[in-house]
Amino acid sequence: MLGAFFMAGYHPPQLQPTTTPPIAENSTREPTPAEIFQSLPEHDFLSEAKLLLQQEEFDQARAICRFQVLYGTQNAEERRQFMQLIEEADRLETSMSRRSTQVARGVLTGEADSLPALAGAVVSDFFVFGDLRDITIQGYRWGTGKEVNKAVLVLSTLGLATTVVPGADWVPSLFKRAIRAGRVAPSYVETVAKRFTKASRAERKALAGGMLEDASTISQSWGKGGFYHALKHLDHADDLAHLAKYSGKYGDAGAIALRLGGDDITGVLRAGTDLGKRADLAKAAGKGPRGIKMYLRHGTKIFQPHIAIGAAKTIARPERVQFARRTLKAKLLNNYLARVPSAAWIGIASVFALLELAYLKRRFLFSR
Secondary structure, eight states: OHHHHHHHOOOOOOOOOOOOOOOOTTOOSOOOHHHHHHHSOOOOHHHHHHHHHHTTOHHHHHHHHHHHHHHSOOOHHHHHHHHHHHHHHHHHHTOHHHHHHHHHHHHHHOOOSSHHHHHHHHHHTTSHHHHHHHHHHHHHHHHTTOOOOHHHHHHHHHHHHOOOSTTTTHHHHHHHHHHHTTOSOHHHHHHHHHHHHHSOHHHHHHHHHHHHHHHHHHHHHHHHHHHHHHGGGOOSTTHHHHHHHHHHHHHHHHHHHHHHHTHHHHHHHHTTOOOOOHHHHHHHHTTOHHHHHHHHHHGGGGGSOOHHHHHHHHHTSHHHHHHHHHHHHHIIIIIIGGGSOHHHHHHHHHHHHHHHHHHHHHHHHHHO
16 A cells, blocks of 8 residues: 555645635634624715715815725725715805805804804904904903813913914914814813913914914815814824824825724824824724724734635645645655665565554454
């Protein structure tokens, strides 16, 4: 039997092509991050974009639609729907009657429950009227024993006292609006206000100019609405600069990841951790909040199959199996077996013959 084995040459067993095997129900092996990630459902961005459109969050809706067209769905019908939503967002946002009414309300009240109202409130702060209005309101609240928003009062005072380039007052103004809407963490407001109050006039100019530049960078990448949304994820004054770099590098993929990951994203940026390639971040965002959390924890490992599965899929390809067979057979016959002297084969065959007889005798005795 073994002599025939060597005469015929060694033929390794053929491996059949396989797909990624599911984890058996009774398996004790823990699923890998990649297996968990692959099992996550795709996030429903279409419904989310439609909801944002109804809520008049046009920049956020457009960002989701652009993200899906660039990185997401391959379904032609869904892509068409996302493109239509972008057009609808543009049409609604440019509605003059809607914008004029809300801008006027923002100018008069300083309140900002929508982006047009926010624009009106911010525009009013380019003039003394806006800051005087806010100081008057907060002063009245203090005089009547009501709670005073100290951050708004400080920022309004800074708006009057700051002598910087035209437009720099936009930064404290925008933060006042965000504070009223409860979109900014108190810790962020405190660090910003503290920096301004301790700074000299020249330093205030540099601080306001830097914040304005960072805000403009984010707005150019994500729109004013995207920037306004990002404010609620700031915790420290330095976070604005981190977000500016992040928005420039990752674009719409970064906006969606921030929307899904929230404070986890800003925490990673604050720690100075690199988030990798834009395509990887986009792929993780496609799985929704859990996808982002897994990416922040495991990195690109969530895109890699288990090493055994990956090896099996690679080796089991038919052309590679045939190549391995031919290579192994040639090495055995040409490199090793050919070097054995002819006389040695007699001894080798005798040894295997004795082993064969011993095996047959043992099998015969135990079968009785």
